Amino acid sequence: MTARGSTPLRIDFWNVVTLAALAVFVLFLVYPLSRLLISSMTGEGGGGSAVLRTYVEFFTRRYYYETLIHSLAVSAIATVLATLLGAPLAYCVARFDIPGKLLVRAVIVLTFVSPPFIGAYAWILLIGRNGVITGWLAALGFELPPVYGVNGIVLVFTLQALPFVFLLVSAGLRTVDQSIEDAAINLGRRPASAALTVLAPLIAPSLATGALLVFVTSLSDFGTPMIIGENYRMLASQIYTEFVNEHGGNPAVASALSLILLVVTVGALLWQRAWVRRHSHGQETVRPLAPRALSPLARAGATAYVYAVVLAASLPLATIVVSSFLKGKGPLITSEFTLQGYANAIRLPSALYNTVMLSTVSTVLCVAAGALVGYVVVRRRGRLVAMIDTFSMVPYAVAGVVMGIAIAIAYGGAPFHLGGTVAILVIVYFIRRLPYSIRSVAGMLGQIGPQAEEASVNLGVPPGRTFLRVTVPMVMPALVSGALLTFATIAREFNSTVILYSGSTRTLPVEVFAQVLQGDFATASVVGTVLIAVSLVPIVLLFRFLQKDESVLV
Amino acid sequence: MTARSESTTAGVDLADVSVRFGDVVAVDRATLAIAGGEFFTLLGPSGCGKTTLLRAVAGFHRQSGGTIRIGGTPVDDVPAWRRDTGMVFQNYAIFPHLDVRGNVAYGLASRGVKGAEAEARVAETLAMVDLDGLEERMPAQLSGGQQQRVVIARALAVRPRVLLMDEPLANLDAKLRVRLRNDLRQLQRRLGITTVYVTHDQEEALCLSDRIAVMSGGRILQVGTPEDVYARPAALRVAEFIGEGNFLRGTAGGADGAAEVTLRNGARLHAAGPGERLRGEVWLGFRPQDVAVRAADAASGRGELTGTLRSRTYSGAQVRYDIDCGFERLVAAHVPSASAAGSLREGATVALTVPPAQVMLFPGQDEDVEL
Numbered sequence: 075m076t077a078r079g080s081t082p083l084r085i086d087f088w089n090v091v092t093l094a095a096l097a098v099f100v101l102f103l104v105y106p107l108s109r110l111l112i113s114s115m116t117g118e119g120g121g122g123s124a125v126l127r128t129y130v131e132f133f134t135r136r137y138y139y140e141t142l143i144h145s146l147a148v149s150a151i152a153t154v155l156a157t158l159l160g161a162p163l164a165y166c167v168a169r170f171d172i173p174g175k176l177l178v179r180a181v182i183v184l185t186f187v188s189p190p191f192i193g194a195y196a197w198i199l200l201i202g203r204n205g206v207i208t209g210w211l212a213a214l215g216f217e218l219p220p221v222y223g224v225n226g227i228v229l230v231f232t233l234q235a236l237p238f239v240f241l242l243v244s245a246g247l248r249t250v251d252q253s254i255e256d257a258a259i260n261l262g263r264r265p266a267s268a269a270l271t272v273l274a275p276l277i278a279p280s281l282a283t284g285a286l287l288v289f290v291t292s293l294s295d296f297g298t299p300m301i302i303g304e305n306y307r308m309l310a311s312q313i314y315t316e317f318v319n320e321h322g323g324n325p326a327v328a329s330a331l332s333l334i335l336l337v338v339t340v341g342a343l344l345w346q347r348a349w350v351r352r353h354s355h356g357q358e359t360v361r362p363l364a365p366r367a368l369s370p371l372a373r374a375g376a377t378a379y380v381y382a383v384v385l386a387a388s389l390p391l392a393t394i395v396v397s398s399f400l401k402g403k404g405p406l407i408t409s410e411f412t413l414q415g416y417a418n419a420i421r422l423p424s425a426l427y428n429t430v431m432l433s434t435v436s437t438v439l440c441v442a443a444g445a446l447v448g449y450v451v452v453r454r455r456g457r458l459v460a461m462i463d464t465f466s467m468v469p470y471a472v473a474g475v476v477m478g479i480a481i482a483i484a485y486g487g488a489p490f491h492l493g494g495t496v497a498i499l500v501i502v503y504f505i506r507r508l509p510y511s512i513r514s515v516a517g518m519l520g521q522i523g524p525q526a527e528e529a530s531v532n533l534g535v536p537p538g539r540t541f542l543r544v545t546v547p548m549v550m551p552a553l554v555s556g557a558l559l560t561f562a563t564i565a566r567e568f569n570s571t572v573i574l575y576s577g578s579t580r581t582l583p584v585e586v587f588a589q590v591l592q593g594d595f596a597t598a599s600v601v602g603t604v605l606i607a608v609s610l611v612p613i614v615l616l617f618r619f620l621q622k623d624e625s626v627l628v
Numbered sequence: 629m630t631a632r633s634e635s636t637t638a639g640v641d642l643a644d645v646s647v648r649f650g651d652v653v654a655v656d657r658a659t660l661a662i663a664g665g666e667f668f669t670l671l672g673p674s675g676c677g678k679t680t681l682l683r684a685v686a687g688f689h690r691q692s693g694g695t696i697r698i699g700g701t702p703v704d705d706v707p708a709w710r711r712d713t714g715m716v717f718q719n720y721a722i723f724p725h726l727d728v729r730g731n732v733a734y735g736l737a738s739r740g741v742k743g744a745e746a747e748a749r750v751a752e753t754l755a756m757v758d759l760d761g762l763e764e765r766m767p768a769q770l771s772g773g774q775q776q777r778v779v780i781a782r783a784l785a786v787r788p789r790v791l792l793m794d795e796p797l798a799n800l801d802a803k804l805r806v807r808l809r810n811d812l813r814q815l816q817r818r819l820g821i822t823t824v825y826v827t828h829d830q831e832e833a834l835c836l837s838d839r840i841a842v843m844s845g846g847r848i849l850q851v852g853t854p855e856d857v858y859a860r861p862a863a864l865r866v867a868e869f870i871g872e873g874n875f876l877r878g879t880a881g882g883a884d885g886a887a888e889v890t891l892r893n894g895a896r897l898h899a900a901g902p903g904e905r906l907r908g909e910v911w912l913g914f915r916p917q918d919v920a921v922r923a924a925d926a927a928s929g930r931g932e933l934t935g936t937l938r939s940r941t942y943s944g945a946q947v948r949y950d951i952d953c954g955f956e957r958l959v960a961a962h963v964p965s966a967s968a969a970g971s972l973r974e975g976a977t978v979a980l981t982v983p984p985a986q987v988m989l990f991p992g993q994d995e996d997v998e999l
Contacts, residue, residue, distance in 0.1 A: 263709055
C-alpha cells in the first residue's frame with residue numbers, strides 16, 4: 075500500500091511530513107551535535123594545532139580523566155543499588171496484598187516527577203552538618219557518617235532513580251502470564267524459587283531498561299554533585315563548570331567533555347538495546363500475574379520493606395514542602411512556621427510564569443509533531459522513515475547538559491543569535507521530549523492497525539484529512555496523556571535549561587538551584603514546593619480524569 | 629516402554645469439593661472417583677467450573693469445602709509445589725528463556741535429579757513425544773504443536789502421579805489438533821498414567837476419554853462413558869451440550885413403557901429412548917441425523933411431523949435442512965446428500981419421522997439454556 079524506497083517520491087501529504095520530520099532532526103539534532111564535535115576540535119588559545127588536543131589532554135591529565143572514572147563508578151553503584159532495592163519493591167507491590175498500595179504508588183509517582191537535584195539539598199537539610207536528624211541523633215549520642223561527597227551522591231542518585239526501576243519492573247511483571255509461574259510451581263518450585271528462575275529472566279529486558287535509565291540519568295545529573303558532592307568531581311558537573319566558567323568558560327573543553335559523555339551514554343544505550351534483543355521473549359499474556367496471599371508474618375515483612383523504601387525515597391519531597399513553611403536563616407531552617415517565604419521569593423512569579431509558558435508551548439509543539447512523526451514511523455516504509463526512526467532514538471541517550479551546550483553553540487551565536495531567548499529553550503525542550511511523544515503515538519497506532527484509515531481513504535477522504543478525522547480521534551487518549559506527561563517533565567527540566575536560560579527566561583528549577591547555591595535554603599524550598607505543585611497538576615489530571623495508572627509513565 | 633519407576637500412578641478422589649471466589653460459587657460440591665490409570669475428562673462450556681476444579685486438584689485454589697485425595701491421601705494441606713501432579717496449560721506456559729532441554733529438566737532439578745540421570749530422563753521423555761534431537765532449540769524456534777509436546781514432556785519427565793491437562797489442544801489448528809489428540813491418547817494408554825483432562829470440545833472429550841464428567845454452572849451433571857453421555861444424557865443440559873439436537877416442549881402420556889408425546893402444534897411422537905417413563909410436561913429431544921425426511925403432499929398422522937422446508941445447506945457428504953413445523957424454533961435434520969431426500973427444494977412441504985428409540989425425554993421443569 076505504501077511507496078517503496080526506490081520509487082520516486084510523489085508530493086503527497088505524508089511525503090511532505092516525512093521530509094519535514096527529517097528536516098527537524100537534521101536542524102535540531104544532527105546540526106547541533108556536529109557543531110559540538112567541531113567545537114571540541116577547534117578550541118582557541120593554547121599551543122598545539124592537533125584537532126584532538128583536548129581529548130589527549132582529557133585522557134592524560136588526572137584532573138580530567140578522574141571525573142569520568144568517578145562518574146562511571148558512582149552511576150554504576152547507584153544503578154546496582156536502585157535495581158536491588160527497586161525490583162523487589164515492584165514485586166512486593168505487584169504480587170502481595172500490601173496495605174495502602176494506592177498510597178505507595180502515588181508516592182512513587184511523586185518522586186518520579188520531582189526535579190532532579192532536589193534530593194541533594196533535602197538530604198543536607200535532614201542529615202547534613204546541621205541537619206534535623208543529625209541534631210536528634212547527636213542528642214542521643216549517635217553520629218552519622220557524613221552525607222557530603224560520594225556517599226551523598228550515591229544516596230541521592232539511588233533514591234531518585236528508584237521510580238524508574240519500580241515502574242519498569244512493574245510494567246514487565248504485567249506482561250508475564252500467571253500460567254508461567256503456575257507451571258514452575260507445579261514442577262516443584264516454591265514461589266521464591268519460581269520468581270528467580272522464571273519471572274526474573276522473563277522481565278530481564280524491563281530490568282535492563284530501568285537500569286539503563288538509572289545509569290544515564292545519574293551520569294547526566296550535575297546539580298546533585300555540585301550541591302552535595304563538595305569536592306567530589308564528576309564529568310557532568312565538570313562540563314557545566316567549564317562551559318559557564320565565570321572567566322569566559324572554555325567551550326572547546328566543555329564540548330570535548332560533552333562528546334565523551336555522549337559516547338558513554340550512547341554506548342550504554344546501544345549495548346542495552348543489543349542485550350535486550352537477545353534476552354527478550356515474545357510473550358502472550360492471557361491472564362496476568364495475580365496477587366498471592368501471604369502468611370501474616372511474611373506479609374508484615376513485605377509491608378515493612380515497601381514502606382521503608384518508599385519513605386526513604388519520598389522523605390526529600392516532604393522535607394522541601396515542610397521547610398517551605400518554616401523560617402530560614404541561610405542554610406539553616408528553624409522550626410518556626412511562616413508563610414513569609416512565599417512573599418519573600420521575589421523571582422517566584424516570573425519563574426512560575428516562564429515555566430508554565432515554556433512548558434505549554436513546548437508541549438503543544440511536541441505533541442503535534444509527535445503525532446505526525448509517530449504516524450510516519452508506524453505506517454510508512456522506506457529509507458527516510460528508517461532514518462527518522464533512528465534519529466528519534468538518539469535524544470534518549472543525550473544528556474541534558476550535552477544537548478544544552480550543543481544547542482547553545484549551534485543557535486546561541488551567529489548566524490541565529492537565539493542565545494537567551496524563549497525560542498532556544500523551546501528548541502531544546504522540543505528535541506529532548508519529541509522521542510517520547512513519537513513513541514507514545516507509535517505504540518498506540520501499532521496496536522490499532524491501519525484498517526480504519528484505509529477504509530476512510532477508500533471512501534474518498536484524502537490522507538491528510540483522514541489523519542485528522544480518523545487517526546487523531548483514535549490516538550486521542552495517547553495524545554492527551556502524552557501531553558500531560560510531557561508538560562510535567564518539561565516543567566522540571568533543569569540540566570539543559572541551566573545552560574541556555576537568561577535573566578528573562580529563568581525557570582523554577584533554575585531558581586531553586588540558584589537559591590541552593592546561594593545558601594538560601596528556605597527560599598529554595600518555597601520555589602521547590604511550587605515546582606512540585608506545577609509538575610503534579612498534570613499527573614493528577616492524568617490519574618484522576620483519564621483513569622490512568624503509573625504504567626503510562628514508562 | 630516402562631518408564632515409570634519412582635512414583636506410581638494414583639487415583640484422584642474428590643469428596644464434596646466446593647470452590648468459592650467471594651460470593652461466586654465456581655465449583656459446587658463436586659464428588660468424583662477417578663481410578664488409577666483412567667483418562668477422565670471434565671467437559672463443559674466456558675465458566676462451568678471445570679478449570680477451577682482442575683486447578684484445585686493441582687493446588688492452585690484452596691477449596692472452600694470438601695476433600696481432595698490423590699492415591700488415597702488427602703492433599704488439602706499440601707502446597708502446589710509438593711502435590712506431584714504434572715500440569716499442561718492451555719497457553720503452553722513454556723519457559724521462553726530456556727531451550728527444550730532446559731524446559732524438560734526444570735522439574736527434575738527441583739527434585740534433585742541432576743547430571744547424567746537428568747540427561748537420560750530428558751532424552752527418554754523427549755523420545756516419548758517424538759521430539760528427540762531438538763534439545764537445543766529455543767521455544768521461539770518451535771511450532772505450536774512442538775511447543776505443546778515440550779510442555780507435555782516437561783510434565784511427564786517428573787513422573788507425576790497424575791497428569792492434569794487444561795485444554796491443551798485449544799490453541800492448535802484443527803488438523804494438528806486431531807493428530808495430537810490421537811498421539812496423546814496412545815501415549816496415555818502406553819504410560820497408564822491417571823489423566824484429568826479439561827475441555828469444552830465435546831468431540832475431543834468423546835474421542836479421548838474413558839469417562840467424562842459433564843459440568844455446567846459449577847455442578848457435575850453426569851458422569852459416564854462417552855457412550856453414556858452421548859446416547860443416554862441424564863439431563864437436558866447434557867443433551868444440549870453434547871452433539872446437536874432438537875428440543876421441543878410437549879406433554880407425555882400413554883400406558884407403561886414408551887410414551888406418546890403431544891407437541892405444541894398438536895403432532896404426536898413416540899418416545900422409547902432415555903426417559904421414556906416420564907409423564908406430563910416434558911422436553912422431547914432427538915438428534916438431526918436421526919431424522920428421516922421425505923416430500924409430503926398431505927398431512928400425515930401419528931409419529932410424524934410435517935412442515936415447510938425453510939433452508940437447505942449443502943456441506944459435502946450431507947445436507948442440512950431447517951424445517952418450520954410450527955414450533956418456536958426450526959427443526960434441524962441431517963440427510964445424506966446422495967439419498968433421494970437430499971435434493972428437496974426450499975419451500976417444499978416435508979414429513980419427518982424419528983425412530984422412537986432415538987427420542988429422549990427430559991423433565992419439563994428443566995431449564996432450556998441453549999448451550
